[in-house]
Amino acid sequence: MPTGTEKFTSRLGSTPAFTTTPFSQGDPRQDREDALNRDLQLHKAHVVMLAEQSIISVETAKAILAELLELERLGIEAISFDSSLGLYLSTEKYLVDRLSADVAGRMHTARSRNDLEPANSRLYVRDKINQIVQALVGLKSALLLRATEHVETVMPGYTHHSQHAQPITFAHYLLASHDAFSRDIRRFEQAYAVVNLSPMGGCALAGTGFPISRERVAGLLGFDGLVENSLDATGHVDFLLQSTAAIAIALSNLGRMSEGIYLWNTAEFGMLELADEYCSISSIMPQKKNPVALEMIRGEGILVASQLNGMMGILKALPPGGGREWGYVHRAFPVCANTALGAIKTMAGIVSTLVVKPDVMARRAAEGFSTVTELADQIVRHADLSFRQAHHIVGLTTLEAAKAGKKADEITGAMLDAAAKEVIGRPLGLDEQVVRKALDPFENVRVRSVVGGPAPDEVRRMIEDRNAVLAQDTDRLEHRRRQLAQAAEGLQDAVAAIMHH
Structure with a gap:
């Protein structure tokens, strides 16, 4: 009898590990909160500079900074955000209500x-x-x-x-x-x-x-x-x-x-x-x-x-x-x-x-004739033909093999000789072992050891190099974040210096 506890998604063995809603979906309130916090950093830096440049008095700067710090603690709900005013003017209205237009209005000097x-x-x-x-x-x-x-x-x-x-x-x-x-x-x-x-x-x-x-x-x-x-x-x-x-x-x-x-x-x-x-x-x-x-x-x-x-x-x-x-x-x-x-x-x-x-x-690599480029390369190496001649021979051989329902690993030296007679007027006489080796997918990969190729040793080298690059990516990211953290500490210290003046 059903127990009522059966999984709704019984075909799958686990629940989704990704958001099933659009990746871009966010929280509008949190977005406004974050925007306010960025504005507050801008306000504090500007007020500090105005005071340091003697454009506004230290006492005025202290009063404004105190309210900015309090707003930072209270969050977006404190300013009664008005969409017709936008974030800045809603914030300025909040400050004016607490400090007067004469004091709060000086924050927007030179800005x-x-x-x-x-x-x-x-x-x-x-x-x-x-x-x-x-x-x-x-x-x-x-x-x-x-x-x-x-x-x-x-x-x-x-x-x-x-x-x-x-x-x-x-x-x-x-x-x-x-x-x-x-x-x-x-x-x-x-x-x-x-x-x-x-x-x-x-x-x-x-x-x-x-x-x-x-x-x-x-x-x-x-x-x-x-x-x-x-x-x-x-x-x-x-x-x-x-x-x-x-x-x-x-x-x-x-x-x-x-x-x-x-x-x-x-x-x-x-x-x-x-x-x-x-x-x-x-x-x-x-x-x-x-x-x-x-x-x-x-x-x-x-x-x-x-x-x-x-x-x-x-x-x-x-x-x-x-x-x-x-x-x-x-x-x-x-x-x-x-x-x-x-x-x-x-x-x-x-x-x-x-x-x-x-x-x-x-198994898929052995199908579809993906190995025959190496066969053409072997013809160039062993039969002293141009690659274009070898290409024609292998292309004709592939056509005949496909017609006969054969796979790439069923191509023989005799089949190549038949095609070669049509293309260059003579057989190739390739050793059967050369043909077999050329048509082996693993051997195809092994011989492609040129820089950037798929040969295992070359791929291992690339992985090692890329792990080093990954560490450098991480170092640069951490350096940027340290710089931002140090700037934030500097702003905090500058605000404190005025507050304790």
């Missing part, structure tokens, strides 16, 4: 929302870049670990989506994906260098006549320098385009990897199997194990490319200087960044739990 909002965005984007790089480091680590396990796992290499090309190893395939993600990290680091510059002090667009120190504010906030030209600082947000383009390329690379795994996970290929926790069931067909995690990665990557296209369309029609169009671009980036984080982390989980079937891979 505009036109430099404040891009600065807030840059703080957000640089943190997201570091998060994405960390996720990519995790994915690369998973790829290298699985590659180490499959250095000698021979499989077919494919071109034109599904056509047998030449034998490779699963490790060689994983390293190809790994190297694409390494380039993604370089792109994000290049974007970080553009993002981590301060627009503060650009004011509305023409700077200010007050004797501010833009460099001091930049240093307190952990920026590496300034967006120097005040109109450029406030009027251009191409840093968002560059960062989103890096995301779109990374998701394109993820999509390509997803496509291969998706195909090889099918019963027709049967070389891989997704772990249960990255699949879902059918509501009607009890046997179904749907690879929905891969489908989400592919689908959401397309949406990010569409977002990037929209962002570029908006900005190309915006002259330098402020405009409401900015808002659409600023709001698009978090969707893209969160999508990337979800997709990359999901792929790392897929790779780590993927069931690999070496016997099936080896």
Whole structure:
């Protein structure tokens, strides 16, 4: 009798290990809280600088900083956020209610929302870049670990989506994906260098006549320098385009990897199997194990490319200087960044739990004539023919073998001789052992020991080199985060110095 405790998803042995909702879905309240916290850092750095430059009095700075610290403790609910005012003016209203317009209003001296909002965005984007790089480091680590396990796992290499090309190893395939993600990290680091510059002090667009120190504010906030030209600082947000383009390329690379795994996970290929926790069931067909995690990665990557296209369309029609169009671009980036984080982390989980079937891979590698390029190479080596002549001979031999229903490993020296007589007018006379060796998928892989090739020893060398690069990626990420942490401590110390003046 039913007990009422049966698992609803009985086809799968585990619950999902990935979000089954869109990767970009977030919490609007938490997003406002985070935006307020970034604004508060900007406010504190600006007030410290105004006091240090004697633009406002220390007593005024102390009063403002005290309320900012209290707001930091209370959170977003304290300011009664008014969407018609936006975050900054809602915050200023909160301060005016507590301090008076004469005191609180001085915080906005030598500043505009036109430099404040891009600065807030840059703080957000640089943190997201570091998060994405960390996720990519995790994915690369998973790829290298699985590659180490499959250095000698021979499989077919494919071109034109599904056509047998030449034998490779699963490790060689994983390293190809790994190297694409390494380039993604370089792109994000290049974007970080553009993002981590301060627009503060650009004011509305023409700077200010007050004797501010833009460099001091930049240093307190952990920026590496300034967006120097005040109109450029406030009027251009191409840093968002560059960062989103890096995301779109990374998701394109993820999509390509997803496509291969998706195909090889099918019963027709049967070389891989997704772990249960990255699949879902059918509501009607009890046997179904749907690879929905891969489908989400592919689908959401397309949406990010569409977002990037929209962002570029908006900005190309915006002259330098402020405009409401900015808002659409600023709001698009978090969707893209969160999508990337979800997709990359999901792929790392897929790779780590993927069931690999070496016997099936080896069997597939022996099918489809993927070994015959090596046969042509052996003809060049042993029969003193050009590669094009050898190509014609092997092509004709393959045609006749396929007509006869033979597989690649059933090709004989006699068959080659028959084709050679048609192409060059004489037999080749290749030793049968040479033919057998050429048509062995494992031997195909072993002889391709050129730099970057699939030969096991070469792949082991590449894995070792890439583990060293992975450590360097991690070191650079930690260095960036240490710099930001040190800047945060410096800002805290600067605030304390004024509060205890």
